[in-house]
Amino acid sequence: MDNEQSAQMQVDPSTKPMSAIEAFKMDPSTEWVIESAPGFVAIKHKTGCTICDASASHCIAKRRAVAEAWPELVRYQDNxxxxxxxxxxxxxxxxxxxxxxxxxxxxxxQLYDQLDSHRVTIQNLSDQVQSLEKELQETKDNSAELSHNDDLILENKRLKKELEYYFGRARYALHGKDAAWAEKNEYRLSDITASDGEDDEEDPTGLPTISEEIPQYIPTVPPNHRARTMSKPIWNNYKVV
Structure with missing residues (x-):
């Protein structure tokens, strides 16, 4: 009996669930059967039920079961x-x-790529800084050496000017303007370079001028390094102009 009932309780695929529910609410005397699946509740009209034809109590019980289960099924569907x-x-x-x-x-x-690029840039800048520091140190070393050379150059210039001054004194004396002084200190004319027409400037009294870097002191005694001196017998063979 149950097998026959199950065989006859087939779901009509053309039936719409909402229209069936509305029909059940409007006409509870109609025979229905409930079929449910997760997320789907359908009340279908049962046709050709032999039990319903034999006993009306069967369909009444089904309607009662559907009416009692309906609120729960609606909540289940809503949930x-x-x-x-x-x-x-x-x-x-x-x-x-x-x-x-x-x-x-x-x-x-992208940020990691930028970070890698910045790391390369930072490394390049670090290398440039190290190179510049090395060049700076070399420049400082060269500056110290050049400073020492500059001192030597200035000293040479000062000595050259002083030497030119004493040469001027000697020429002044040996050219006849102070022959007594030259003869007294055993200078002779051949020891002095001949004038080339560009002698040192002379002051109004005829003496050569000396630069400001050299002390304005005209010695009365010649320097320690004299020109070539001659013995008295040889000196008499030359004339002082």
């Missing part, structure tokens, strides 16, 4: 659709979060 809606929302949120995560991964990779 299912709410959960389905929440699932869809969570699914969209997950997609959005995944898209944001992918975007963040791309930005992170």
């Amino acid at each position: 299912y659709y709410r959960l389905l809606e929440d699932y869809n929302v969570l699914k969209e949120s997950a997609k959005s979060a995944e898209a944001q995560a992918e975007e963040h991964r791309a930005k992170t990779a």
Whole structure:
């Protein structure tokens, strides 16, 4: 009997669930059977039921069972659709979060590339700084050496001017303007370079001038290094002009 009942309780695929529910509410005397699945509740009209033809109490019991289970089934369906809606929302949120995560991964990779580029730039700048520091140290060393050379050059210039001054004194004496002084100090004319027409400037009294760097002191005694001296017998063979 149960097998026959199950065989005859087939679901009509063309029946719409909402229209069946509305029809059940409007006409509870009609014979119905409930079929449910997760997320789907349908109350179908039962046709050709031999039990209903034999005993009206069978259909009355079915209607009573459907009426009692109806609120629970409605809540179940509502909860299912709410959960389905929440699932869809969570699914969209997950997609959005995944898209944001992918975007963040791309930005992170870009930042790492920039960091690597900046590391190369920093290394290049560090190498340039070390090279400049090395050049600066070499320049300082060369400056110290050049400073020492400058002192020597200035000293040579000073000695040259002083030497020119004493040569001027000697020429002044040996050219007849102070013959007594030259003869007294045993200078002779051949020891002095001949004038080339560019003698030192002379002051109004005829004496050569001396630069400001050399002390304005005209010695009365010649320097220690004299020109070639001659013995008295040889000196008499020359004439002083």
